[in-house]
Amino acid sequence: MTHSKRFASLVLSLLATAVLVAPAWAADRAPAAAAVSQQRMTNANQDDPGQWMSHGRTWDEQRFSQLTSINDKNVKRLGLAWFADLNTYRGVVATPLVIDGVLYNISAWDITTAYDATNGKVLWSYDPKVTPEAGRVACCGVVSRGLAAWNGKLYIGALDGRLIALNAASGKEVWSTQTLDANQPLSITGAPRVANGMVVIGNGGGDLGARGYMSAYDAETGKQIWKFYIVPGDPKVPDGVASDPVMPMAAKTWNGEWWLTGGGGNDWDTIIYDPKLDIVYFATGNGSPHPQAFRSPGGGDNLFLASIIAVKARTGEYLWHYQEVPGEQWDYDSTSPLMLADLNINGKVRQVIMHAPKDGFFYVLDRATGELISAQNFVPNTWASHIDLKTGRPAINPEAMVVEAPRLVTPNAAHNWNPMSYSPLTGLVYIPIQEQWMVVSRLPDGQFQFRLGRTTLGAGVNNFPELRKEMNAKVQTDKGYTLAWDPVAQKEKFRIPLPFNFGGGTLATAGNLLVQGTMNRTLAIYRADNGEKLWESPTQSVPVAGPITYSVKGKQYIAVNAGWNNAIVHGLNNGPEPFNVGPAKLVVYALDAKGVELPPLPPAEAVSPPPNTPQPADKVAAGATLFATYCATCHGQNANGSGTKDLRFLNADMHKDFSDIVLGGKFKDRGMAPFTGTLTPGQVDAIHAFVIARGQDDWQPVFVAPPPQR
Numbered sequence: 001m002t003h004s005k006r007f008a009s010l011v012l013s014l015l016a017t018a019v020l021v022a023p024a025w026a027a028d029r030a031p032a033a034a035a036v037s038q039q040r041m042t043n044a045n046q047d048d049p050g051q052w053m054s055h056g057r058t059w060d061e062q063r064f065s066q067l068t069s070i071n072d073k074n075v076k077r078l079g080l081a082w083f084a085d086l087n088t089y090r091g092v093v094a095t096p097l098v099i100d101g102v103l104y105n106i107s108a109w110d111i112t113t114a115y116d117a118t119n120g121k122v123l124w125s126y127d128p129k130v131t132p133e134a135g136r137v138a139c140c141g142v143v144s145r146g147l148a149a150w151n152g153k154l155y156i157g158a159l160d161g162r163l164i165a166l167n168a169a170s171g172k173e174v175w176s177t178q179t180l181d182a183n184q185p186l187s188i189t190g191a192p193r194v195a196n197g198m199v200v201i202g203n204g205g206g207d208l209g210a211r212g213y214m215s216a217y218d219a220e221t222g223k224q225i226w227k228f229y230i231v232p233g234d235p236k237v238p239d240g241v242a243s244d245p246v247m248p249m250a251a252k253t254w255n256g257e258w259w260l261t262g263g264g265g266n267d268w269d270t271i272i273y274d275p276k277l278d279i280v281y282f283a284t285g286n287g288s289p290h291p292q293a294f295r296s297p298g299g300g301d302n303l304f305l306a307s308i309i310a311v312k313a314r315t316g317e318y319l320w321h322y323q324e325v326p327g328e329q330w331d332y333d334s335t336s337p338l339m340l341a342d343l344n345i346n347g348k349v350r351q352v353i354m355h356a357p358k359d360g361f362f363y364v365l366d367r368a369t370g371e372l373i374s375a376q377n378f379v380p381n382t383w384a385s386h387i388d389l390k391t392g393r394p395a396i397n398p399e400a401m402v403v404e405a406p407r408l409v410t411p412n413a414a415h416n417w418n419p420m421s422y423s424p425l426t427g428l429v430y431i432p433i434q435e436q437w438m439v440v441s442r443l444p445d446g447q448f449q450f451r452l453g454r455t456t457l458g459a460g461v462n463n464f465p466e467l468r469k470e471m472n473a474k475v476q477t478d479k480g481y482t483l484a485w486d487p488v489a490q491k492e493k494f495r496i497p498l499p500f501n502f503g504g505g506t507l508a509t510a511g512n513l514l515v516q517g518t519m520n521r522t523l524a525i526y527r528a529d530n531g532e533k534l535w536e537s538p539t540q541s542v543p544v545a546g547p548i549t550y551s552v553k554g555k556q557y558i559a560v561n562a563g564w565n566n567a568i569v570h571g572l573n574n575g576p577e578p579f580n581v582g583p584a585k586l587v588v589y590a591l592d593a594k595g596v597e598l599p600p601l602p603p604a605e606a607v608s609p610p611p612n613t614p615q616p617a618d619k620v621a622a623g624a625t626l627f628a629t630y631c632a633t634c635h636g637q638n639a640n641g642s643g644t645k646d647l648r649f650l651n652a653d654m655h656k657d658f659s660d661i662v663l664g665g666k667f668k669d670r671g672m673a674p675f676t677g678t679l680t681p682g683q684v685d686a687i688h689a690f691v692i693a694r695g696q697d698d699w700q701p702v703f704v705a706p707p708p709q710r
């Protein structure tokens with residue numbers, strides 16, 4: 001140890017002692033707001049366990065907290081300390097940040113608020129005034145998954161593509177820069193991350209014909225530092241950005257004139273940073289159009305779809321990639337959260353990346369080199385029998401390839417964006433799992449028409465109706481659970497069955513706690529070592545976001561956003577009880593907290609039954625194809641919503657105004673883009689027939705709906 005290092009460690013240990021004796025800052029001097037730095041982030045586990053300074057808490061994004069005041073022995077004493085009514089039925093899916101006693105949260109439409117983390121007092125609120133039309137290109141609601149903080153500033157990736165830096169003390173804008181390519185159907189819903197003074201952000205749009213990319217900005221000025229395209233463009237036209245040198249290699253894995261249909265690959269969520277290696281990693285999305293036949297006829301790996309990519313943080317220069325799903329065609333985004341860890345594998349400590357994406361395999365990679373260490377399926381799996389550790393490639397089942405005839409495939413998004421967590425104490429990763437099948441098929445040759453900004457699903461939905469019906473019955477057998485996975489042994493330790501096929505993000509703590517929102521509209525806490533349920537409390541909406549824990553002046557809190565899109569609610573109206581939800585709320589719990597109660601749920605509004613006029617089968621069939629092409633990205637494959645409105649249960653006014661809404665742009669200010677010039681009145685009529693028929697199939701008297709959205 002050198003002299004200066006010894007001195008530094010002495011200072012650090014003195015500081016650590018000081019933290020125990022008094023708050024880190026003298027009582028008469030308020031700490032600077034959001035004082036997050038490279039050093040503070042690097043030492044967050046040792047020096048700052050009470051903070052949640054970055055999306056996944058620390059650089060490694062393990063969503064693990066060392067706090068133990070709330071633990072498996074006393075968690076039953078947990079009560080509601082405070083809550084914030086977020087006043088919306090739109091999705092609220094963010095992981096909040098907590099820095100030096102201030103909680104920063106981001107709600108629907110990117111409205112950002114700073115609260116006193118001990119009592120919920122609002123310190124400031126900022127509305128970036130996202131134009132409602134920006135909702136047109138957001139498949140899954142006007143949501144944000146989180147924020148970044150650095151050196152006194154807070155960073156918002158706004159839905160409309162602006163990266164906005166706020167003064168964390170006042171909530172006033174410091175700078176704002178547009179990150180999106182003009183004329184591309186892109187949006188931002190992911191949390192920005194800061195790596196060594198640079199804000200890194202991706203974007204979504206891979207379902208609409210976009211070409212995805214990442215970009216990095218100077219955290220102080222907003223000046224762009226680098227940009228990296230995820231899929232190649234026209235090989236004759238270099239982009240003049242950091243990805244240029246590697247694009248010829250990627251282009252060799254594509255066929256035809258793929259750049260005319262975008263290619264996709266968008267990383268709409270996941271970014272991670274290793275400060276020691278100074279590497280930024282991102283995880284890329286699905287291909288666009290979805291069926292490979294329409295974007296790269298004849299096949300090919302289609303780099304860098306569904307991959308993990310490592311670049312030099314400073315320059316965006318390509319270092320390595322690992323492609324999880326070569327030739328991606330099942331909507332297997334790899335955008336699920338990445339996590340760094342040091343794991344003892346075969347007697348050697350390996351610096352790894354862990355990943356459990358939609359495709360259902362758990363991957364462990366060496367994060368310096370990209371070498372695949374192990375891979376094992378964590379759900380039943382029919383698309384690939386295994387991953388060959390020598391080549392790193394999946395053994396793809398030819399029977400699962402997407403062709404015209406429908407095929408039944410699993411998984412269908414085994415684990416999505418909902419954050420997983422890892423406890424170094426139990427050695428387990430906690431993953432919210434959806435065990436689902438899906439029916440895949442593509443349009444017959446010559447029937448797919450590419451239109452930038454319209455869905456590129458290209459799904460065939462009319463052929464083989466009998467076979468399809470049989471297969472759809474199997475899709476109904478979905479289940480959900482939280483999986484405790486041993487990443488070293490690559491096997492299940494235990495599972496916690498969940499009501500319905502969905503669970504929220506997870507948090508693990510050194511108090512032997514596993515925290516997770518449930519579809520029962522509750523927050524639940526389990527023992528992290530064996531999954532035994534210890535505590536559960538109603539939240540009135542479904543906390544799908546990542547929960548956090550923090551401490552202020554020695555007192556520990558647990559917080560989560562309970563708020564999600566109403567879309568799937570109808571699907572849950574299956575039991576005897578109506579599935580009613582309240583407006584989104586940020587709920588915060590502490591030991592022995594008493595006297596704070598959520599207001600009563602607003603009364604459930606009954607859903608009116610669909611019109612009972614029979615719809616002609618051929619019209620419904622034509623409508624189904626059109627729906628799959630033009631509406632399904634936002635309103636769900638079977639019109640049951642996938643983030644935006646469930647169209648099966650429109651009220652009478654909506655049926656009357658159907659054509660005004662779809663062609664006339666009646667709701668364009670809510671994000672429902674008019675289809676004038678794309679669809680004819682006759683086609684809209686057929687879509688309407690399909691929507692009515694879907695309602696007739698599925699309607700039940702117990703259905704309720706939340707009030708209209710804001």
Ligand code: HEC
Pocket residue numbers: 135136137138139627630631632633634635644645647650651654658661662667670671672673675687709
């Ligand atoms: C890019 C996303 C997107 C696409 C594609 C899309 N919609 Fe919408 N749609 C929306 C949004 C957002 C709303 C407003 C939801 C709200 O107010 O909560 C909406 C609302 C509607 C409504 C009103 C529902 C209500 O009860 O308020 C109807 C009807 C509708 N869409 C039909 C369609 C049809 C038919 C198609 C295909 C031709 C389609 N939409 C394609 C996003 C989309």
